[in-house]
Amino acid sequence: MRNILTIYRKELKSYFASWVGYAIIAFFAVVFGYFFYVATAIFVNQSFQSQMMGRGFPMDMHEWVIRPLMMNVSVIGLFIIPMITMRLFAEEKRSGTIELLMTSPVRDVEIVLGKWLAATTFYACVLAISALDLIFLFVYGNPDWKPILVAYLGLLLQGACLLAFGTFISSLTRNQIIAAGGTFAVCLLLWVFEWVTAYETSTWARVVSYLSVLTHFEPFAKGLLDSKDVVYYISTIFLGLFLTVRSLESLRWRA
């Protein structure tokens, strides 16, 4: 436990030790800010129109603002996650510090968990920046906070799952660019699997679609906490971390 914490603290600190961490947060803040503006602008526009047409005013803010926003964030996440995980092991392998970690009295699992938890925490920090925008919704409106919380939980779970795969891919190479590219490819694949059901409804299409991280995020965006989706994320996190531990072990045998 102490070892996990040691690695966790070192990793988390290194995210904030260089400009890269801040750049990622800034990038996300700008993109989210833009989407937030667009979503609220449409919402305001629509509510004016519906008022003029004499429909009932209180439109569902979650349905019109939060949900599309969260769906966008989950896609932005696919671009951010490779940037977060690319360093984790590739950099240690390139600079040789992996020898320090692997000759210290620490288990491989502890190294992997420490790094992954740090990456997930950093991703949570990135997501937390978006709360700045959402505060305005609470200032000028009265959205329900519970589905928002569920949506954030979904984002975090989806992120944690992709981060686990990113960590795995980073452990396969000593080149950060390759790690980032590979992770992005996997993220993209897990995203586009969702589209299969658009033209196909056969069993295999549904299976492929089930594999997509986005399929499982949709209920969260709606504010629905479904155990099926939670189980999907948690099991994929396990798979990703398991693969990373194995890959780290194989480092010793392949060398």
Place this chain on the structure above:
Amino acid sequence: MIKVEGLTKRYGRVVAVDDISFEVQKGQIVGFLGPNGAGKTTTMRVLTCFLPPTSGTVRIAGFDVLEQPLEVKRRIGYLPESPPLYPEMEVTEYLSFVGRLKGIPKRDLKRRVDEVCDRCAIGEYRNKLISKLSRGYRQRVGLAQAIIHNPDVLILDEPTAGLDPKQIIETRELIKSLAGEHTIILSTHILSEVEQTCQHVIIINKGRLAAPPDTVENLTRRLRGAESVAVEIEPRDGVPDAATAQRRLEQVAGVSRVLPRDGREGRLLFEVESLQGRQVRAELARAVVEAGWNLTELRPVALSLEKIFLELTASEQAAGGAQ
């Protein structure tokens, strides 16, 4: 303290280390000597549990590297060829991180960091970023990192590579000062380093032991069955000339050959080699004096490690070629 038996390590079909056995006692400094690519680093990586052996057993302080790697790692300090540093960290921050990683209790951590900073003379750089340090200071931080948990065994992979001469001397002194408390294995391809720092030497070439592990003196003695003596004669008024002197020396009983060398200030210098197992110094002295010449110097020539090394690796190659 360290016991290696029949260690073999293969990378695919390449045999990096082939059936090596040796033992290191507590408190010794052992030089691990060999040309580049001899398998030094591979052996060290096996000792530190970074790589598993293909076959054979390695025990450190009684713990097997495959069975109880955590116990082994707790007792080992390792400085790889390039020091494993995080450039974005400050020196003390880095040392505390390594200290925690090695399992130093929280209450001792600060004290240990201070101690190793003193020990390795990096006190004034303790709050600097590692990326701003020079090569020599990085090496010291690397060494500090290796000794922070006061390990029984220190494994140093080419600790002086890439340093300037002053830094090399300082690093050697530092390593010597660590002996006694720690058992040290250091690898190098520089022979004089072993002569100066180590009591024992293990010579490895192409993954095999080129000679059984021994003390530096014993190895020299064992290889030097025949005596080699430098004889310096000061001629008076051109007498004797080099040819006459050489002929006289060759006539001494027990001399196998006489090699002329460059003498200083007009003196004649010869390197005289004796037959196997013969002592010729007294005879040589008498011969020179009886001829009425001035004997200015007579000393046994120590076979340098350089020579030993070439001899060992050459005979190895000859044996390999004969197969």
